[in-house]
Amino acid sequence: MSIDFKALKDSQRLLMEADLAPIQGTRFQPTGFPDLGAAEYTGPDGTTRMLLVESAQSVANRLEAVCWDEPSDDWAEPLKGLPLVKVTDENGEPLINSVLAAHRLNSPYILEGKDKTVFNMLKEELAHMEDGRVDIRKLAATLMKIDTNAVLHGVFLAKKDLAGGRLRLPRALSGFIEAEDVKxxxxxxxxxxxxxxxxxxxxxxxxxxxxxxxxxAPKITAYFNLDLAQIRAFGLGEAAENLLIGLSLFKIRRFLDQGLRLRTACDLECRDLRVTRPDGFEIPESKTIEDAMPGLIESAASAGLFNDPRVTTVTYRK
Structure with missing residues (x-):
């Protein structure tokens, strides 16, 4: 089985749901928020007790974390070759990167140090947006070249010297986890x-x-939403669209396979993953997606969508 991109060509969204359950026992620990604790709320029927197990912000971070191989300080094997920004300290040791850093490309370790490599790159590419409307297609193309993952994760480049701080790209892939009828x-x-x-x-x-x-809870569900219409609106072409869809499916499958130990007392497993929109699309197994990723990456590279070299290295000095 391969990834059937044609089955998605007329769909605005790819919506997925995964049934989860504790891997041992019956209890689980949800995410907590300052001054709130667990996020309990009443469902739309006015009676069902609901619980936010994992927020959209947290799931976004976890979808990135499963893509990174810490020991090698590089992408997981099927994703090697994707562009990103790496940050080293003054001794040349790895510090952080644009896949894991808070705010991604807007990280102060990338844009606020003395090394202005990425800042100047963005300034040069996006200089014409200082006045008038922000060209989202150009912004997406620039991110595709420098940090492909950011096209899915979204960015907010809140720097007044970069189009007056107006450079925003909405998140294309999002997810969250809810529990129903909780006690x-x-x-x-x-x-x-x-x-x-x-x-x-x-x-x-x-x-x-x-x-x-x-x-x-008798029901714990992970929800995932891939905005296909937004990806197409970037106008990056078929090679980019297929890569971004493949990367999204890779993230979701690997998160459900390897990333569900959310906390010490919240270790979950996936019992079922299904598509709720569009009808007829079937999510490939992990192995199929992993095998497809190198070819999708190189197709995008051949289309001239990536920087050369693909890894931009910044040295962070205060």
């Missing part, structure tokens, strides 16, 4: 100090009991 599984514990049980807890001494809320 609290209350528990707790104690931090034990066998040396000084009654010591000053504000300084880290003493026994400190605590409460802990986890959850159970």
């Amino acid at each position: 609290v599984a209350a528990s707790g514990g104690v931090k034990l100090d066998s040396v000084n049980p009654s010591g000053d807890s504000s300084k880290g001494f003493g026994n400190v009991p605590y409460a802990r809320d986890e959850f159970v």
Whole structure:
């Protein structure tokens, strides 16, 4: 089986759902937010208790993390050859990269240091946008050359010297995880100090009991949305469109296969992955997608869509 791109040519969105469940036991720990804790809410029927297990922002980060091989400081094997920006420290040691950095290309380690390589590259490519409307197609083409992943993840280049800080590209691939009909599984514990049980807890001494809320739910679902209309609107051509779709499917499959240990007490597994739109499209297995990626990358390179060299290296100096 290969990736059937033709089955998607008339669709505005590729929508997918994955049924998840705890890999052991029944409890799971959701993401928490400052001053809020777990994000519980009432469903549209007015009665069902819902829970946000993983936010869109977090899923976006996790979809990137599964693409990166930390030991080799490079893309995972099927993705090697994709353009990106690497940042080293003054000793030449790896510091961060545009795949993992907060705000991606807008990372201060890329744009705010003394090394202005990427800043000047963006300035040169996008200089004509200082006045008038932002040309999203040109912005997408520039990102495709420098940091292909950013075309899917989206960017906000909030620098006044770059088109007045107006360079924004919406996220093309998004996802989140929800649980339905949730119930609290209350528990707790104690931090034990066998040396000084009654010591000053504000300084880290003493026994400190605590409460802990986890959850159970009969249904946990991961949702993924690939905006095909947006990708086509960039006008990058068929080679770019196929690469971006393939990269999106790679991310989703690898996240569901390898990235579902979200927290210590939230280790999930995928029971089923299905397409809800369009009808008739079937998501290929991981091996099929992995085998297809090198060819898709080189097709985009042959179409002149990438920088040469494909890896831009920046040295971060304050």
